[in-house]
Each structure stands twice: as C-alpha cells, then as structure tokens.
Amino acid sequence: MIESDNDELNTNLPEDQETITRVSGMYKDWFLDYASYVILERAVPAIEDGFKPVQRRIMHSMKDLDDGRYNKVANIVGHTMQYHPHGDASIADAMVQIGQKDLLIDTQGNWGNILTGDSAAASRYIEARLSKFALDVVYNPKITEWQASYDGRRKEPVNLPVMFPLLLAQGGEGIAVGLSTKILPHNFIELIDASIKHLKGKRFTILPDFPTAGIADFTNYNDGLRGGRVRIRAKISQLDKNTLVITEIPFGTNTSSLIDSILKANDKGKIKIKKIEDNTAADVEILVHLPAGISPDKTIDALYAFTSCETSVSPLGCVIEDNKPLFIGVSEMLRRSTDNTVQLLKSELEIKLGEFEELWHFASLERIFIENRIYRDIEEEETWEGVIKAIDSGLKPHVKHLKRLVTEDDIVRLTEIRIKRISKFDIDKAQQKIDALDEQIAEVKHHLSHLIDYAIAYFARLKKEYGEGRERKTEIRIFDDVDATKVIIRNTKLYVNRIEGFVGTSLKRDEYVGDCSDIDDIIVFTKSGKMMVTKVDSKTFVGKDIIHVAVFKKKDKRTIYNMIYRDGAKGPTYVKRFAVTAITRDKEYDLTTGAKGSTGLYFSANPNGEAEVVTILLRQVGSIKKLKWDLDFSDILIKGRASKGNLVSKFPVKRIELKEKGVSTLKPRKIWFDDTVRRLNVDGRGELLGEFKGEDRLLIINQSGYVKTILPELTAHFDNDMVVLEKWIPEKPISAIYYEGEKERYYVKRFVIDNENKEEMFISEHDKSHLEIVSTDWLPVAEIVFGKERGKEQKENQHVNLEEFISVKGIKALGNQLTTDKVKHINLLDPLPYEREEDGNDIDDEDLDIDDLNQDSEPTLF
Numbered sequence: 001m002i003e004s005d006n007d008e009l010n011t012n013l014p015e016d017q018e019t020i021t022r023v024s025g026m027y028k029d030w031f032l033d034y035a036s037y038v039i040l041e042r043a044v045p046a047i048e049d050g051f052k053p054v055q056r057r058i059m060h061s062m063k064d065l066d067d068g069r070y071n072k073v074a075n076i077v078g079h080t081m082q083y084h085p086h087g088d089a090s091i092a093d094a095m096v097q098i099g100q101k102d103l104l105i106d107t108q109g110n111w112g113n114i115l116t117g118d119s120a121a122a123s124r125y126i127e128a129r130l131s132k133f134a135l136d137v138v139y140n141p142k143i144t145e146w147q148a149s150y151d152g153r154r155k156e157p158v159n160l161p162v163m164f165p166l167l168l169a170q171g172g173e174g175i176a177v178g179l180s181t182k183i184l185p186h187n188f189i190e191l192i193d194a195s196i197k198h199l200k201g202k203r204f205t206i207l208p209d210f211p212t213a214g215i216a217d218f219t220n221y222n223d224g225l226r227g228g229r230v231r232i233r234a235k236i237s238q239l240d241k242n243t244l245v246i247t248e249i250p251f252g253t254n255t256s257s258l259i260d261s262i263l264k265a266n267d268k269g270k271i272k273i274k275k276i277e278d279n280t281a282a283d284v285e286i287l288v289h290l291p292a293g294i295s296p297d298k299t300i301d302a303l304y305a306f307t308s309c310e311t312s313v314s315p316l317g318c319v320i321e322d323n324k325p326l327f328i329g330v331s332e333m334l335r336r337s338t339d340n341t342v343q344l345l346k347s348e349l350e351i352k353l354g355e356f357e358e359l360w361h362f363a364s365l366e367r368i369f370i371e372n373r374i375y376r377d378i379e380e381e382e383t384w385e386g387v388i389k390a391i392d393s394g395l396k397p398h399v400k401h402l403k404r405l406v407t408e409d410d411i412v413r414l415t416e417i418r419i420k421r422i423s424k425f426d427i428d429k430a431q432q433k434i435d436a437l438d439e440q441i442a443e444v445k446h447h448l449s450h451l452i453d454y455a456i457a458y459f460a461r462l463k464k465e466y467g468e469g470r471e472r473k474t475e476i477r478i479f480d481d482v483d484a485t486k487v488i489i490r491n492t493k494l495y496v497n498r499i500e501g502f503v504g505t506s507l508k509r510d511e512y513v514g515d516c517s518d519i520d521d522i523i524v525f526t527k528s529g530k531m532m533v534t535k536v537d538s539k540t541f542v543g544k545d546i547i548h549v550a551v552f553k554k555k556d557k558r559t560i561y562n563m564i565y566r567d568g569a570k571g572p573t574y575v576k577r578f579a580v581t582a583i584t585r586d587k588e589y590d591l592t593t594g595a596k597g598s599t600g601l602y603f604s605a606n607p608n609g610e611a612e613v614v615t616i617l618l619r620q621v622g623s624i625k626k627l628k629w630d631l632d633f634s635d636i637l638i639k640g641r642a643s644k645g646n647l648v649s650k651f652p653v654k655r656i657e658l659k660e661k662g663v664s665t666l667k668p669r670k671i672w673f674d675d676t677v678r679r680l681n682v683d684g685r686g687e688l689l690g691e692f693k694g695e696d697r698l699l700i701i702n703q704s705g706y707v708k709t710i711l712p713e714l715t716a717h718f719d720n721d722m723v724v725l726e727k728w729i730p731e732k733p734i735s736a737i738y739y740e741g742e743k744e745r746y747y748v749k750r751f752v753i754d755n756e757n758k759e760e761m762f763i764s765e766h767d768k769s770h771l772e773i774v775s776t777d778w779l780p781v782a783e784i785v786f787g788k789e790r791g792k793e794q795k796e797n798q799h800v801n802l803e804e805f806i807s808v809k810g811i812k813a814l815g816n817q818l819t820t821d822k823v824k825h826i827n828l829l830d831p832l833p834y835e836r837e838e839d840g841n842d843i844d845d846e847d848l849d850i851d852d853l854n855q856d857s858e859p860t861l862f
Helices: 024-043 053-065 073-080 088-100 132-137 166-170 188-199 255-267 296-306 330-371 374-378 384-398 408-415 419-423 427-449 451-466
Strands: 105-108 127-130 145-148 155-159 172-175 180-183 215-220 229-233 235-240 243-248 275-278 286-289 310-313 318-321 324-327 492-497 502-504 511-516 521-526 530-535 546-552 560-566 573-578 599-606 610-618 628-632 646-649 653-664 669-674 679-681 687-692 698-702 706-710 722-727 734-740 745-751 770-775 781-786 798-801 823-829
Touching (some): 073 088, 088 105, 188 330, 243 296, 255 275, 255 296, 296 310, 330 384, 330 408, 330 427, 427 451, 511 546, 521 599, 546 599, 560 610, 599 610, 610 646
Antiparallel strands (some): 215 229, 610 628, 698 722
16 A cells, blocks of 8 residues: 555545555656656767767776776676666677777677677677777866766766767667657768868768668758658669679668568569578678569669668757757757867867976976075975975075966975985986977967867878778769559459459459559459549459450550540440540549440550551441541540540441551650669650660660660669660671780770670670770770880870771670880770761650550450
C-alpha cells in the first residue's frame, strides 16, 4: 500500500482497505527527470565538443591510461566505469563505434567491419590507443573545465576542448525521449576547407560523405535540418552481359543486409537473378549473376527500385547547448565549432603567454639575484622575515624593467636556488634564455593580435598532417527517378474471360493475355465502347464483351488506338484515333457519344502509332450506289479520347475488313543525354544525340578502349570513363591513336563495327596500353607534339591526316605505327571538311518506350 500525499483520503477507512494514491505529481516530476536525463546524459551530443557523455568519458579514460602503447579495450572499459554510471557493454559498444570511424582511436585486432556488418571481437581480445590526431586536437587540461564524477571520487571534463568540427566529421545518432538526432558524417578535408572559408568571411557548403562510399543525391539535404532527405545508391556496374558487380554500398546498410534485400526481391518476383556471390574483403564486391535474356540495365534500375541498393536517410540536426536541446543545420554547427576553436586557440595562447611571461619574470629575477650578488645580503640575517626583507631591498634598484611587481612568492623561490647553481651561473646563457623567451612572447602576442590568421594556419596544418587518404568517398550526383512499373520483372500471367467480362491472374482456365506484375495497371476496352484502367488483381469484373486488354503504361503517347463505332442503335458510324496517357483508376470512360445502343465495329491497338487500311462494306439499303470502299487510318488525325471522331457513313455498316497492315505514322524522336544524371531522356534535358527510329543505335566508346552499340533505351546506364556517346552511323569509321604497351610505341587504326551486339576492345590488352585519342569524324586530323631528345634539335609539331595515314581495317588489327620519335603528347584538331547526304526525316518530340517498338497488334473485327 502506497501512502497518499492527501491525508483526508485515508480517514475512517478499515485496516484491510487500500488507500487511494494520487500519482499525477510523480508522473510529472519523475517522467520529466527521466526524459531530461536521457536527452542530456545519454542520447544527444554536445555542440561544444561533439561527444555524448559516454564518448567523452571513454576519451578521457584513454587519456588517463595513455602511455603511447596499446591498451586492452576491456581495461579501458573498466577504467571508464569510474566515470560512467552504466554497464560495461554499453561502454564497449560506444568505443567500437568510435574506433570504426578511424579518426580518434588507433585500433588493433578485429574491430568488426562496417562493410559486411561483422561485429568486433570481445573487448578482452582487441586493443586501442589514442591516435595522433586525437592527441593533437582533443586534449588540453589547462583549458578544460572540470566537474566531479558521478560518485564524487574523481574529476571529469565538462566538455573536452576539441579544436575541430568533430561532430560533423564523425556524425552522430541517438534516440531520446520525445526527440532524436541524426547528424550525417562529412568529409574531413571539406570540413577544414569550409572552416577556413568561414574564417575568411566566405560562403561555404558542406555535404555528407559516407564511409561506405556509394553515390548520393543531396538535392533535398536541407542543410541537415528536419525535413531533409538524402538518397543514397550502391555503385553498380556491368561486368559482362550476364553479371553485375556492386562495389560500393549505401550508408546504413552492409553487404549482408543488401544481399538479403536482393534475395527477398527475387523471391517476390520483382527482379530475376540466378545467384549472388559475396567476395567482399577489404573492398566491397558482390557479383549478381543474371539469367540469360535478362537486361542488365533494367536489372540495375530494378535493384534501385526494389532493394536496399537505394536507401533514403532523413537527417535531423539536434545538439545540446547550455543543457538544452537545440535544432540547427550543419552549416551553423560548423560556424559554431569553428568559432569555438578560435576561442580555444585564444585561451591556449593566453595561457601560453602567461607561462612564458612567468618564465621570463623569474629568469630575469634570477639573473638580478645572482649577477648583483644579492644572496650575500642574507648572510647576517637571523630571521626569515629579515631574509625576505633583505632580498626585497636588494632587488628594488634593479626591477624597474620587469613586467609585474615582485611578490613574496618570487622571493621565496629565489631563496630555494641551490649554491651549486649559483656557482655555475653563466650570465651569457641566462641572457640568451631571456632573449629566447622574449621572442616566444612576441610570437604569441603576434598570434593573439592576428588570431584569425593563426586559426587559418592551424586548420591548414591539420589538413596537411592528417588529410592524406581522407579524400571524398561518396560520389555526388543528381538521381533520375526509377519508374518501378518499367523495370519490375513481370512474373505473373494475366488472363481474360472476354464474354463474362473478368480479368485477373487466377483465371487460368480462360484466355492468356500476357505477363504482368502485381504493381501493374491494366487497360480494358469493351464492345460497347467503354474503357477502364484497373490494378492487377486475382479476379476483377470490368464489363462484358471485352475486345482488348493489355498492361497500361502511364503517359504513353506512342500507343495509338484506332476505333470505328456506331453511334446509337441505328445511328451513323464514326472513326477516331486517340492515345490514353492518364486516367482515374477504376473509372469507366465512354469512348462513344454515349447514345444508347452504341457499339464498336472495329478496334486496334498500335504500340508504335501504326495506321492500317480497312475496307468498309455497307448493307444494301434503298438506292445506295457505293457499298464498298477503303479507309486509311493515316488520313485520320490523332485526337483526344473524348473526341466524337470523323463520320464514316450515315448508312448501316455490314462489316469491316482489314485490307493492309499499317506502318507507324509517328515521326522519329529526339533523344538527349543528361550528363548530370548520366541518363537518356526525351524531355530536352542535356545534349541532343539525334533523331532515332526503331532500328537506330547509340555508339559508346570508353577510355579503357572498349566500344559497343546499344539501342537507345531510356533505362540504359553509362560508365564514368565514357568518352564518346553519339548516334551510330554503321559505315562511319572510328579513328584511334593508342599507346601499345608491349612495343612502347604509338599506333593509329581506323575501323568500323561489324558486330553491333558485341562489346569489343580495340586496343591491345597489355597493362601499359592506353587510349590516347579517338575520333568519329570522317576526316580527323591529329597533331603530334614531339619531346626534346638529348643531343638532337627540337622537332616541329606534325599534323597527320588519319584518313590518308591508314585505311579502314578490322577492329582487332594492330594498326600502323605513328612515329618512332619521342612523343610529348598528341592533340586532336578540327577535322577536314566533308560533305555527306543526310537522311531527311522530320522529327517529333513525343515520348517513346523503346521496349514497345516493332510490336504488332492484331485488330479486333466484328
């Protein structure tokens, strides 16, 4: 039974009856105390030094134990427990996290692997010591504010005097009561550069840099504030036509979790893979083997869409300042850290100046005391007071140049000088010491008067001493959104019952339509002229007498529907052509005028805008003279789906026959390459590559000496070492000058691609071989700049017409030797003029899904 804080509630109650206890006050006080404790003492780092309490106590303990040698982590953890009122497991885990960031702790043993997710060995098996960087920037007991430890037995730092934006370099994450923090890690060198810019009054921008590398889009980073979002992708490349290789992974994942997500996506049928190999050691290497016939480019996009190969991180900048949580952006964190570093440097200089001045003061007193033999004045004094007074009197004539008054403590120190030191006193050396101290004092005063310049030099020194090997790991790129419906593997079969009006994946006894996925939409047309788009399901009623069903592609302007319908039960017949680009799901649309009894007479779906020719046959009614004629759909303009259409006949139509299959009425499309996202597009972004028909291809040449052609699929991926991307003209030669590693000479070759479906290497495979220049001009010209050879005159630059120099040969030919002289470098000049008849094709900026090219669709006749 709990005693109540209200005695009136306990009066006149039997002994065996429980009392009523008011706990509202307890909740109010205890919960707030607990929440404050978790926020301030456990989860959120302080802005002054970037440490949470457990991290600060670990670093303090390591300094206590530091003797330059490694200490067992278990020993460090035990020592930290003198300051930290929690268990050893939490301390050990926090220490491993610091050690894995490879900045403050020099580790030895198995500390785990952030790439694979392997945990560290037990703390009794691993060792640690402070890194040189930590000893340089984290500690200075003279400018450290101290407080009693939790049990009052020892002193611990309130904050460590960290003179570096450590919180931004390491990042930090924590979940408290009612709030959380997630500060992403940033690049060491970029932080120093930003600090220097801030000190110079310049603007700066800092972006995260992750230890797992990867590719990141920081468009919506929002300076690390609440509401920001960072998209991070694994680095995936194509090893060969059936293998992908993942070499870098997103922050917050590891190879195990990444592989698990890929396997789950494969099990769900969203992607299709053959097997996965994890060869990760010091570097990530995950091989994803694909079945035959699966597109590597589409699989890369599918990995981004359905697995942990793309993750999203939401930063939240929350720190502790003056024992209160503070929400600020990373730019402000850097400014405050840099300004704090300046103040710490100032305090350090002021302390150093005081120490130097104190040394100078006593060195000067010592010289006066010995040089003027003042120590002899105390020989006859019998009392201590007399000794002090005698020395003070002896010093007075000589201390006018001193920087402060002589105190009794100074005189006491003089009396402690040993006779041996007095007897060996060297006036010249004493003066040299004083002069050296004068120089040091002047230097410190100069630094104090030029504090910003001193701070800039300090940061520059840190960058020079510790910046090597800390270059940016994460590639900054703007991502193009992946359309999941275009890259998902269609692993489900779609069926239709045309008469009853059902579509779905469970109607296995009915007509097979095609493959689909569980995230697809399907479009359905019925004989009555109705249209509906609905999501794939096991069984869905859409309307009786279905005439066409297919997977629906949003914003598809290339698929054109040709339709002839009767308006009403006895009305005229109309023809229309239209595209369906966007609709409301599960809404029924009427493609006729809506008159009762309207019905479709002819329908065809044409994925590339084909326009066929049909024969119209009328019924013999009255004195109709013309009962049969041809209708060419290419004469019908493409309009909106709600349009009425063109009149075919006022008289009853007997039947419609397909006379001739049509060709596409859509014009070649323009394709651009956006170098920012390194993707193709039809939206006018980036560099125009040309106008493409269905059979046209792209030419790709890489710096590594590989050449290939591909269809211009919007899902295609491009390597970073790509040097040529253009529309491929099969008869146009490719000219290249390369250095042949084995022969140690430059060679020229010209070739055309014979096998458009094969990636081939056109330089030799020797380790030292490399591509110098490559050109797709008809008449390229190169300039050779010769090197100076000892004992010979400098040879003038030579221009070489590559078309005259060598004829077109096979892609595997060695080529002709360019020169035997020493070459400094080779330049590609403007080509010679060349006239060629171009294909005269009009262009249109319409969207196109390359996967839909050259597909046939049979019309529906009634």
